Amino acid sequence: MSKSLVAQLPTGPAEPAQRVPTDWTTGAMQGRIRRRYAAERRFRLMGLAAVTLSAGFLAFLLATMLWQGIGGFTETRVTVPVDLGAAKLAVTPAQLDGRGADLALAGAGLEGIVDTSASRAYGKDGDNLLSGGAWLTVREAIKADPSLLTRRATFDLPVASPIDVAYKGKGAPEAEAMVARLTPRGVLSRSLNTGFLDSADSTDPTRVGIWGAFKGSLLTMLVTLLLAFPIGVLSALYLEEYAPRNRWTDIIEVSINNLAAVPSIIFGLLGLAVFLGTFGLPRSAPIVGGLTLALMTMPVIVIAGRNAIKAVPPSIRDAALGVGASPIQVVFHHVLPLALPGILTGTIIGMARALGETAPLLLIGMRAFIAAPPRGLTDPATVLPVQIFLWSDQVDRGFVEKTSAAIIALLVFLLAMNGLAIYLRNRFETRW
Amino acid sequence: MSNTPPKMTASHVTVHYGTKRAIDDVSIDIDQDEVVAFIGPSGCGKSTFLRTLNRMNDTVASARVEGDIRLDGHDIYAPDMDVVQLRARVGMVFQKPNPFPKSIYENVAYGPRIHGLAQSKSDMDGIVERSLTRAGLWAEVKDRLSDSGTALSGGQQQRLCIARAIAVDPEVILMDEPCSALDPIATAKIEELIHELRGRYAIAIVTHNMQQAARVSQRTAFFHLGTLVEFGRTSDIFTNPRQERTKDYITGRYG
Ligand SMILES: Nc1ncnc2c1ncn2[C@@H]1O[C@H](COP(=O)(O)OP(=O)(O)OP(=O)(O)O)[C@@H](O)[C@H]1O
Ligand SMILES: [Mg+2]
Numbered sequence: 001m002s003k004s005l006v007a008q009l010p011t012g013p014a015e016p017a018q019r020v021p022t023d024w025t026t027g028a029m030q031g032r033i034r035r036r037y038a039a040e041r042r043f044r045l046m047g048l049a050a051v052t053l054s055a056g057f058l059a060f061l062l063a064t065m066l067w068q069g070i071g072g073f074t075e076t077r078v079t080v081p082v083d084l085g086a087a088k089l090a091v092t093p094a095q096l097d098g099r100g101a102d103l104a105l106a107g108a109g110l111e112g113i114v115d116t117s118a119s120r121a122y123g124k125d126g127d128n129l130l131s132g133g134a135w136l137t138v139r140e141a142i143k144a145d146p147s148l149l150t151r152r153a154t155f156d157l158p159v160a161s162p163i164d165v166a167y168k169g170k171g172a173p174e175a176e177a178m179v180a181r182l183t184p185r186g187v188l189s190r191s192l193n194t195g196f197l198d199s200a201d202s203t204d205p206t207r208v209g210i211w212g213a214f215k216g217s218l219l220t221m222l223v224t225l226l227l228a229f230p231i232g233v234l235s236a237l238y239l240e241e242y243a244p245r246n247r248w249t250d251i252i253e254v255s256i257n258n259l260a261a262v263p264s265i266i267f268g269l270l271g272l273a274v275f276l277g278t279f280g281l282p283r284s285a286p287i288v289g290g291l292t293l294a295l296m297t298m299p300v301i302v303i304a305g306r307n308a309i310k311a312v313p314p315s316i317r318d319a320a321l322g323v324g325a326s327p328i329q330v331v332f333h334h335v336l337p338l339a340l341p342g343i344l345t346g347t348i349i350g351m352a353r354a355l356g357e358t359a360p361l362l363l364i365g366m367r368a369f370i371a372a373p374p375r376g377l378t379d380p381a382t383v384l385p386v387q388i389f390l391w392s393d394q395v396d397r398g399f400v401e402k403t404s405a406a407i408i409a410l411l412v413f414l415l416a417m418n419g420l421a422i423y424l425r426n427r428f429e430t431r432w
Numbered sequence: 433m434s435n436t437p438p439k440m441t442a443s444h445v446t447v448h449y450g451t452k453r454a455i456d457d458v459s460i461d462i463d464q465d466e467v468v469a470f471i472g473p474s475g476c477g478k479s480t481f482l483r484t485l486n487r488m489n490d491t492v493a494s495a496r497v498e499g500d501i502r503l504d505g506h507d508i509y510a511p512d513m514d515v516v517q518l519r520a521r522v523g524m525v526f527q528k529p530n531p532f533p534k535s536i537y538e539n540v541a542y543g544p545r546i547h548g549l550a551q552s553k554s555d556m557d558g559i560v561e562r563s564l565t566r567a568g569l570w571a572e573v574k575d576r577l578s579d580s581g582t583a584l585s586g587g588q589q590q591r592l593c594i595a596r597a598i599a600v601d602p603e604v605i606l607m608d609e610p611c612s613a614l615d616p617i618a619t620a621k622i623e624e625l626i627h628e629l630r631g632r633y634a635i636a637i638v639t640h641n642m643q644q645a646a647r648v649s650q651r652t653a654f655f656h657l658g659t660l661v662e663f664g665r666t667s668d669i670f671t672n673p674r675q676e677r678t679k680d681y682i683t684g685r686y687g
Binding site for chain 2: 244245313315316317318319320321322323324325326329333334338
């Protein structure tokens with residue numbers, strides 16, 4: 001190659017013009033620096049105050065709920081001597097083996113015997129002392145140990161709701177008097193209310209349980225998640241990656257944004273009209289609740305999903321296309337994994353909102369009184385927030401702490417769900 | 433340069449973005465065993481033209497390509513051309529290093545995996561090692577293949593991207609300013625690499641660095657405002673350009 005024409009870099013800087021150096025020490029300059037620091041400090045303090053305030057509110061909420069609700073997980077029991085041997089129940093040991101045991105014991109008048117025993121031990125209104133379901137405790141004990149039928153034994157039986165409330169410290173006058181009478185005798189005790197964790201709604205606050213509503217919520221959320229997540233993610237992917245930009249997709253985009261802002265009760269009306277009215281699905285069923293809430297959750301997932309997909313750098317798409325990945329491989333190998341944390345964040349928000357939703361579920365019949373936990377997706381069921389709503393409406397004072405206890409159960413559900421989602425999100429998070 | 437037919441030929445290529453014309457009637461051919469450099473001022477359409485050669489412009493909704501581009505005599509814009517296969521045969525290295533946020537190994541193995549180029553794990557290991565060695569990166573990363581590709585330095589990332597491109601064994605490699613973000617040492621390494629790759633692959637490289645174009649290429653194309661001003665042997669262009677505009681540009685008097 002002969003002499004190249006390639007330009008040489010200019011040599012040396014041009015002579016700088018004479019200029020006065022900036023004086024960084026003048027009063028105005030110092031004032032500006034001070035103001036800058038003050039602004040920073042102010043901003044930090046405001047942020048800190050905001051965080052403290054919200055953390056404080058949260059702590060206050062949790063503390064009051066725990067304080068009021070923890071009693072709902074316990075029950076008061078009274079010691080009652082029952083002389084089953086003397087009562088001579090007309091039940092043969094053979095009857096106690098089979099499925100007929102419950103019927104046989106009820107038919108033999110076990111309930112009356114337990115009530116009489118209570119009256120005998122604690123005076124005239126002793127039978128008002130016991131919960132309506134107290135004799136069931138005796139029944140289960142007999143089934144476990146038939147020899148009880150031939151002797152005298154003492155049982156710790158759950159007390160009636162007014163006594164329970166009074167014993168826990170805020171009852172009606174006559175119940176308070178009864179508790180005052182019994183306490184010195186040392187027959188009242190507190191224990192964990194296992195019934196609360198494994199039964200469903202009841203008219204008697206000592207016999208209500210959270211399991212029915214918990215399972216209802218679980219089934220409903222399952223349906224919601226299984227529908228809203230895949231459909232939401234696929235819609236987001238389609239709209240971002242494949243759909244052409246035209247008037248139709250603009251309309252769809254606006255509709256989805258509006259849908260996310262529609263009051264939830266409207267979705268309830270829609271569910272009522274479409275799922276119950278048109279498709280004839282059963283009332284109060286988790287499947288209908290799940291479908292309705294999925295309609296509500298989907299837009300949230302779509303919006304969050306689209307934003308997460310948009311945030312995936314185009315250079316990654318180029319890189320994948322550049323080595324010959326097909327569009328669908330680009331999406332599933334690169335875009336989706338990178339967008340997943342953002343999608344999951346949106347899903348957490350949507351699902352948390354669905355879990356706490358009451359209004360739309362009232363409309364599709366989930367406010368009915370349902371005394372048995374649902375066994376499937378089409379069984380009548382209720383959900384935790386509706387259960388809370390129903391119990392908070394009860395006049396019986398025994399329901400007050402049950403309401404708070406149900407709120408605790410709802411919060412536990414929420415925390416478990418979010419914890420799982422956050423765990424998944426962190427697992428999929430890619431470090432850049 | 434040789435008697436064999438050119439690897440790629442582009443004739444009368446015009447590209448529009450919407451109504452804006454970015455490339456106007458450009459004809460260039462790239463031979464089997466040569467490096468062609470594209471030079472020209474910013475915005476003159478070098479990247480646009482390069483991206484028409486493996487149809488990366490398909491991803492830009494507003495882009496419209498006219499003209500005839502052939503790889504081994506086959507029209508790459510013909511309906512029966514499989515774009516995915518085309519991009520495997522015509523690989524690309526981008527201006528900004530863009531490794532996948534995955535391990536170094538996975539970055540290189542991704543292409544061969546989706547094209548089914550490795551029969552076994554050891555096969556794949558071989559491809560990864562060979563590609564990284566050819567890209568001059570093996571010695572630096574052989575002990576940390578499971579680290580993230582994004583944790584490498586800029587120059588290493590760019591060589592990783594080159595390794596990724598050659599792992600699928602393309603026939604043509606398009607490089608869009610591969611050294612623009614690199615220091616002189618990394619740049620020298622990549623130039624050395626281009627020298628080694630030459631002969632095995634047909635290479636087209638966009639560069640703003642005249643010395644680099646002079647060092648690595650056999651032929652140079654000078655673009656200006658979307659038109660091809662001059663295309664010829666690099667030694668001619670840099671010593672004895674026929675066009676005044678070319679001379680002004682490479683002597684730095686342009687603009
Ligand atoms: N996606 C796009 N949509 C619309 N116009 C585009 C697009 N990409 C590039 N252009 C336009 O096409 C022209 C050529 O752009 P191109 O990126 O090919 O230039 P270039 O020569 O590579 O410049 P540089 O050296 O700065 O990279 C420019 O005027 C640019 O504005
Ligand atoms: Mg460019």
